[in-house]
Amino acid sequence: MYEAVLALSLVVSDRVIPLETGVIEMPSRKIAIPILRNKDRVNEIEAMNFYVSTDRGKNWKLHRQYKPTDNEALFEAPRDGSYWFALLIVFKDSHTEPADVHNLRAGQKVYVNTQKRICLSPNPSNENLIKENAQLKEEVNRLRKRIEELEKKKPN
Numbered sequence: 001m002y003e004a005v006l007a008l009s010l011v012v013s014d015r016v017i018p019l020e021t022g023v024i025e026m027p028s029r030k031i032a033i034p035i036l037r038n039k040d041r042v043n044e045i046e047a048m049n050f051y052v053s054t055d056r057g058k059n060w061k062l063h064r065q066y067k068p069t070d071n072e073a074l075f076e077a078p079r080d081g082s083y084w085f086a087l088l089i090v091f092k093d094s095h096t097e098p099a100d101v102h103n104l105r106a107g108q109k110v111y112v113n114t115q116k117r118i119c120l121s122p123n124p125s126n127e128n129l130i131k132e133n134a135q136l137k138e139e140v141n142r143l144r145k146r147i148e149e150l151e152k153k154k155p156n
Helices: 002-015 041-044 124-153
Strands: 015-020 023-026 030-034 044-051 061-066 071-077 081-091 109-114 118-120
Touching: 002 109, 030 109, 041 044, 044 071, 061 071, 118 124
Parallel strands: 015 118, 023 109
Antiparallel strands: 030 071, 044 061, 044 081, 081 109
16 A cells, blocks of 8 residues: 555646746646836837746746837747746837846746646635645545556456
């Protein structure tokens, strides 16, 4: 029985994704993120550079440049996983905010989850706790049945 418990814990932990604070779970790889900016300063903006990080903001890659009048940034994730997004604003006088790519801060954080893995919220509401608890119970029951099947096949 000890082996079964170990196998159970390894399989469950592989399927459960703990989300960080501020991360939104997305069931689709196609994402449209609203661009919010100070409308009084639109005339000062030359461009908005949309950056993506797949390593929690350690490294940023320019995904696309948007016009100051664009209202959303479009992104299609190549695979499930964590994606952080940030804007670097280029002004007509050539200065940028933030001043450098290394100073970018994520304005939006998502976890793309098309494979319907179980995601645990860091500060879940009661509703989320009930949903997560039900998902975990389903997974545990599925794994128990699988263990029973394997034990029946095991030579005595």
